[in-house]
Amino acid sequence: MTGRSNILLIGFMGVGKGALARELVRQEPSYYALDTDDMIESLTNTKIKKIFATAGEKAFRALEQKTADWLARNVTHAVISTGGGFYMVEGLQKIGTVVYLKADFDWIYRRITEAPNAKKKLKKRPLFQDVEKARALFKSRYEAYExxxxxVLDVTKKDTQSLARSLLKKLG
Structure with a gap:
């Protein structure tokens, strides 16, 4: 593995980074799961949506960088799920092995909108409020993730348990 013993999950919002992180920890209990958005909300005592609304995206990206720097210095043996734009932070490889969860936009959109708690999932993602803007954002990030x-782990139409097994096998 590159960097530290962490597994860093990146990909577009709604692709299933948090679900895979929880499943990886279930299958490999020596790891623990962290979520960068949860960490930022804890740090600021503010919801991500409110940070975007009041301080703007630039301020949020600065908080992501602060979180990345802290993770690189202080965390080992964790599975870290990230926000959709976290891949842009400097020093990503210093945190751990970067795993891109790849899927097409329409699959991700269906995954979110057809979930039992779809309203909550959509509300939590401020950049997904306008579907066409989200699609354009997806297209602009697609190659950068890779x-x-x-x-690169293609997650389209695959269950979380088999994805976790496959990833743990790849990681050795």
């Missing part, structure tokens, strides 16, 4: 990844 460029920073150590491992």
């Amino acid at each position: 460029k920073v990844a150590d491992i």
